[in-house]
Amino acid sequence: MKKRSLSRLRGVLALSISWMAWGWGGSGLAQSPSPQPVKKATIQNSQAGDGAKKFDENCSRCHAAPEGFSPRISGTIVRHMRVRASLSKKDTEAILKFLNP
Amino acid sequence: MLRLCTDSVTPPPLRLAGILLLSACILYPVPRVVAQETPLLSGGVGFFARSNGGDSTFVPVISPLLAAPLGNSFLIESRATILESFFPKGGGQSGYDHTHFSGAEFMQLDYLATSHVTIVGGLFLTPFGTYNERLSPIWIGNFQDGPIILPIGTGTGSGLGGMVRGSAISTESYSVAYAAYFSANSTNENFPATRSTGGRVQVYFPKLRLEFGASYTRSLAAVETNSSGFDVWWEPPHSELKVRSEYAHSTHAQGYWIEMDYRLSRFGGPESVIGRVEPLFRLQQFFRNSADPTDGMPATDTNVAEFGLDYRLPHEVRILTSYGRQFTPPGDSNIWRAGIVYRFLFPAWKGKS
Numbered sequence: 001m002k003k004r005s006l007s008r009l010r011g012v013l014a015l016s017i018s019w020m021a022w023g024w025g026g027s028g029l030a031q032s033p034s035p036q037p038v039k040k041a042t043i044q045n046s047q048a049g050d051g052a053k054k055f056d057e058n059c060s061r062c063h064a065a066p067e068g069f070s071p072r073i074s075g076t077i078v079r080h081m082r083v084r085a086s087l088s089k090k091d092t093e094a095i096l097k098f099l100n101p
Numbered sequence: 102m103l104r105l106c107t108d109s110v111t112p113p114p115l116r117l118a119g120i121l122l123l124s125a126c127i128l129y130p131v132p133r134v135v136a137q138e139t140p141l142l143s144g145g146v147g148f149f150a151r152s153n154g155g156d157s158t159f160v161p162v163i164s165p166l167l168a169a170p171l172g173n174s175f176l177i178e179s180r181a182t183i184l185e186s187f188f189p190k191g192g193g194q195s196g197y198d199h200t201h202f203s204g205a206e207f208m209q210l211d212y213l214a215t216s217h218v219t220i221v222g223g224l225f226l227t228p229f230g231t232y233n234e235r236l237s238p239i240w241i242g243n244f245q246d247g248p249i250i251l252p253i254g255t256g257t258g259s260g261l262g263g264m265v266r267g268s269a270i271s272t273e274s275y276s277v278a279y280a281a282y283f284s285a286n287s288t289n290e291n292f293p294a295t296r297s298t299g300g301r302v303q304v305y306f307p308k309l310r311l312e313f314g315a316s317y318t319r320s321l322a323a324v325e326t327n328s329s330g331f332d333v334w335w336e337p338p339h340s341e342l343k344v345r346s347e348y349a350h351s352t353h354a355q356g357y358w359i360e361m362d363y364r365l366s367r368f369g370g371p372e373s374v375i376g377r378v379e380p381l382f383r384l385q386q387f388f389r390n391s392a393d394p395t396d397g398m399p400a401t402d403t404n405v406a407e408f409g410l411d412y413r414l415p416h417e418v419r420i421l422t423s424y425g426r427q428f429t430p431p432g433d434s435n436i437w438r439a440g441i442v443y444r445f446l447f448p449a450w451k452g453k454s
Contacts, residue, residue, distance in 0.1 A: 074290075078136075086303075
């Protein structure tokens, strides 16, 4: 009897946590997500791809990479830099893909 | 939790609950990173101290930048500078006096017309040389002050009108960028501009990390004058050395500057104590051809040699220090500078769902 109650308790606990996890995720999707920031380490260490090369050639020529920023503004940063650094659309897209793979 | 799934005495509904929990944990570890175009607020806050020939000046400054995309093809950008200069009262008086300055450096609407053409309208940075457009933000420039020849071709620094710019061609071996503008005259205190037209072309060779640029401005004020300039930037491949140089010529003056900086990243990486140090050197020569008290440059020939040491602290804080020796016909003087700048960058609006 005691063993059965313990199992039932475990089940309720598991269900509660599952529901909480699902609800947490659900609310996150319904509202704005809180994704991981784009880190400087990611920018510096990743040498793969055309975007990394374009970033290094164009952005790093004038300034150091920021330590990190929200992916919410990565599209804006790249559009801003397209005008400032006179980047082509192709190069802009490569850098954006590099910042947000 | 995993034991719940393997426990032989666990009834099937509980096993299902365990699987659900495990699935939830696996399927929802971290929200997916998605690039968005939320408006951003960036810029720098700084405090600068200067001593030129014994005269000290203290300048707290803030320079905010706003960038807000509109749809898929438009972008509104603006940068302003607000500062207060504190300097000793002259005439034997004790204490400090101060002056205030605030103004927009650019406030423009960009239309990304095609892959290679962007049309700009409003107040924009004059595309002459490299310093004004690229190195003038306080969170980017290595030295506190711009070069002596900065006013050549740029005038007030900004133009009020329209500009066409973009990348003409971009390949693996080279790229060509261009800018052409027309500016009307503006005597507004916050949006000063002179009637002028001009442009700039630059060629960049990415394999050599070498860039050549040429600029031209024709002032269309009461007395029309021409200004021209050339610049060379070089970053040797696989090195932290940066060499930047610029020459500019106008009717009344001419001159050049060469700047070198070398970040000591090779000593333990860019985040190490030593790797954050950035020694600098800048040499400037300025030649006065004829007097012009309105152009904002020295009245006599001036040579300046500056040695600097910048330190990049964590969290986007940078310390700038430099010592310079200025040589002029009336007399030589020492220029000491020290400052601290914090760069900020964050979303100015909530993200999309």
